[in-house]
Amino acid sequence: MERRLIFKLNTILNYIGIAVMLFVMMITVIDISGRYFFNRPLAGTMELTELSLVIIVYLTLGYAEHFHEHVVIDTIYNLMPRNIQKFMYILGSLISLVTAVLLSYYLYLYAGKVVAGGYKTGVLGIRYYPVIYIASAGAACYALAIISNLCEFIKKEGNDKQL
Numbered sequence: 001m002e003r004r005l006i007f008k009l010n011t012i013l014n015y016i017g018i019a020v021m022l023f024v025m026m027i028t029v030i031d032i033s034g035r036y037f038f039n040r041p042l043a044g045t046m047e048l049t050e051l052s053l054v055i056i057v058y059l060t061l062g063y064a065e066h067f068h069e070h071v072v073i074d075t076i077y078n079l080m081p082r083n084i085q086k087f088m089y090i091l092g093s094l095i096s097l098v099t100a101v102l103l104s105y106y107l108y109l110y111a112g113k114v115v116a117g118g119y120k121t122g123v124l125g126i127r128y129y130p131v132i133y134i135a136s137a138g139a140a141c142y143a144l145a146i147i148s149n150l151c152e153f154i155k156k157e158g159n160d161k162q163l
Contacts, residue, residue: 006148010062010141017059024052044124051121051131058138061100065145086157093150097143104139107132 028049031042064070077085111132120127 003148003152006062006141006144007066010066010145013059013138013141014063017056017063020052020055020059024049024056044121044126047121047124047126051126051128054131055134055138058135058142061138061142062145065142065149068149089153090150093146093153097146097150100139100143100146104136104143107136107139111136 027042027045031045035041077088080088111129114127114129114132118127119129
């Protein structure tokens with residue numbers, strides 16, 4: 001899959017995550033306003049927030065990966081020789097890739113179990129499985145972003161050696 005296509009896919013998922021975040025902000029304001037002014041909170045706000053946070057996190061992982069925006073501790077890394085930095089980057093990327101693929105796979109399997117069990121939230125009765133499938137797809141797109149960045153890194157390093 002081409003790097004631009006993977007980036008475009010993760011950008012779309014990021015925008016969906018942003019829209020869900022705006023939704024969470026809106027229901028939180030409504031809940032707090034209702035609680036404060038009318039002594040009547042919005043029912044199910046906690047459930048909607050919990051489910052929405054899962055969607056936000058998983059749909060925005062790939063976009064953050066494209067820009068290397070994840071939390072890193074690079075104090076010692078920056079002091080290492082360049083060859084060791086390259087090795088550490090590739091090793092870290094491979095570990096992240098395996099983790100993301102396994103996460104996506106097991107979330108997919110878990111969603112199937114949740115479908116079979118008919119699990120849903122207590123107050124609003126929202127089924128859990130769509131959110132779990134979304135998380136699985138988000139983890140898969142994160143894995144694609146890791147592959148894309150890793151290929152770009154290897155391609156760049158190969159070009160640097162030719163100079």
